[in-house]
Amino acid sequence: MQSPAGSTLVIQNLNKKFKTRENEIIALQDINLNIHQGEFISIVGRSGCGKSTLLRVIAGLENDYEGLVVLGNKQISRPGLDRGMVFQEHRLLPWLKIKDNVAFGLADNLGGEKIRIVQEHINLVGLTGFEKAYPHQLSGGMAQRVAIARALVNRPQVLLLDEPFGALDALTRIQMQQEILRIWEAEKTTMILVTHDIDEAVYLGDRVVVMSSRPGTVKKIVPVALARPRDRSSYDFIQIRKAIYSEFFADAEKPFAYAI
Numbered sequence: 001m002q003s004p005a006g007s008t009l010v011i012q013n014l015n016k017k018f019k020t021r022e023n024e025i026i027a028l029q030d031i032n033l034n035i036h037q038g039e040f041i042s043i044v045g046r047s048g049c050g051k052s053t054l055l056r057v058i059a060g061l062e063n064d065y066e067g068l069v070v071l072g073n074k075q076i077s078r079p080g081l082d083r084g085m086v087f088q089e090h091r092l093l094p095w096l097k098i099k100d101n102v103a104f105g106l107a108d109n110l111g112g113e114k115i116r117i118v119q120e121h122i123n124l125v126g127l128t129g130f131e132k133a134y135p136h137q138l139s140g141g142m143a144q145r146v147a148i149a150r151a152l153v154n155r156p157q158v159l160l161l162d163e164p165f166g167a168l169d170a171l172t173r174i175q176m177q178q179e180i181l182r183i184w185e186a187e188k189t190t191m192i193l194v195t196h197d198i199d200e201a202v203y204l205g206d207r208v209v210v211m212s213s214r215p216g217t218v219k220k221i222v223p224v225a226l227a228r229p230r231d232r233s234s235y236d237f238i239q240i241r242k243a244i245y246s247e248f249f250a251d252a253e254k255p256f257a258y259a260i
């Protein structure tokens with residue numbers, strides 16, 4: 001199929017069910033989303049609403065789905081080098097040095113190029129000098145930078161980030177948000193970031209996709225037309241955050257008050 005002009009990832013009428021022995025879970029229902037090349041998309045939603053499932057479908061890790069999920073005119077049915085993924089845990093191999101972790105998924109036929117490419121990506125994530133360190137010698141934020149370098153080393157068109165900063169402390173998290181923006185501006189990779197932090201979603205995204213649960217659907221897509229770097233305390237930023245908060249709680253029974 002032909003993608004709409006300027007659109008790299010096309011998702012149309014996507015449905016994904018999980019069949020267990022007792023019942024059937026509709027994880028994703030009728031998802032429609034066009035993501036443009038170089039766009040930064042944030043996805044927010046409650047736990048269990050299907051965010052990871054959506055990323056796994058795009059990654060090619062879940063291929064038993066209905067609908068169209070097309071990247072560069074090709075239906076996604078398996079993992080490929082055109083997509084990289086970063087998870088909440090870094091998933092580095094503890095017995096390999098940082099440079100070897102980054103090199104792990106890189107094609108073997110690159111010869112001397114391989115060393116240069118690995119070094120370039122270690123530099124890109126700000127870890128020059130740590131090539132020979134092992135994962136246990138790094139802080140959580142540094143290990144996550146290695147995971148980002150490893151996901152980018154094959155020059156994917158799309159980087160999928162599944163709550164990548166969820167396990168980091170608040171200050172490191174803010175630092176990593178700035179870092180991922182710097183990388184995005186330098187590399188122009190399409191970014192799809194799942195987070196349950198609304199502030200993070202608005203700070204980073206060109207658009208914020210708000211999902212609702214049971215079944216997992218796209219409830220609203222909120223554009224963030226604010227210039228970068230963004231000021232989290234500006235009136236406009238707070239208004240957008242507020243709009244997303246109210247989407248989040250519109251269908252809940254207002255279980256608690258929230259301050260914004």
Ligand SMILES: Nc1ncnc2c1ncn2[C@@H]1O[C@H](COP(=O)(O)OP(=O)(O)O)[C@@H](O)[C@H]1O
Pocket residue numbers: 018019020025026027045046047048049050051052053054216
């Ligand atoms: N492999 C699986 N088998 C059965 N159910 C699953 C599987 N993976 C996810 N689910 C279910 O699908 C729904 C969406 O899960 P998930 O995508 O992990 O949500 P989120 O990432 O938004 O927290 C949940 O109800 C979850 O229990």
Ligand SMILES: [Mg+2]
Pocket residue numbers: 051052053
């Ligand atoms: Mg998840």
